[in-house]
Amino acid sequence: MSSHSPFALPYFLFTMAAAMALRVMSIFPDIDLFNPDWVGLVLIYWCIALPQRFGVFTAFWVGLLTDVLTGHLLGQYALIYALISYLSIREHKRLRQFPLVQQCLFVMFCLMCSQSLLFGMESMQAANRLPLSFWYPVLSGTFAWPFVFWALRTIRVLARISE
Numbered sequence: 001m002s003s004h005s006p007f008a009l010p011y012f013l014f015t016m017a018a019a020m021a022l023r024v025m026s027i028f029p030d031i032d033l034f035n036p037d038w039v040g041l042v043l044i045y046w047c048i049a050l051p052q053r054f055g056v057f058t059a060f061w062v063g064l065l066t067d068v069l070t071g072h073l074l075g076q077y078a079l080i081y082a083l084i085s086y087l088s089i090r091e092h093k094r095l096r097q098f099p100l101v102q103q104c105l106f107v108m109f110c111l112m113c114s115q116s117l118l119f120g121m122e123s124m125q126a127a128n129r130l131p132l133s134f135w136y137p138v139l140s141g142t143f144a145w146p147f148v149f150w151a152l153r154t155i156r157v158l159a160r161i162s163e
Helices: 008-024 029-034 038-049 056-070 076-090 092-097 100-125 132-158
Strands: none
Touching: 008 038, 008 056, 008 132, 029 132, 038 056, 038 076, 038 092, 038 100, 038 132, 056 076, 076 092, 076 100, 100 132
């Protein structure tokens, strides 16, 4: 039986705050269309790495904070992040064994579900057209996953956070 590290929560909060800052930050306005869902990527990592500590309920609260931060419909990202968290926790044992390329495919699937739900919820409010640029965050998030994975894994290993 392994003991839980007391440092897991502060590191989770720090990485979530950094992801939320990246979510709303606009360094280059020309490439804002490619800004991936950093919060979703960080949630996927922590749900795979520590599924007993961070789960669907945590993802729901992070989603509510993201809704407030981005000004979207309250509960929109809460639902999306809870779904992503559920899928990640459900498959966490397999995902740990997958090579990074297969993990990228799983992340692409999660981000595609996220964008599809986002489009569906926005379409209920008003008629929307689906431009190709709507899917750019899915591609950029998929390509950013290896960097997010390595950065968060390095933080987790250096802080000696384990299950």
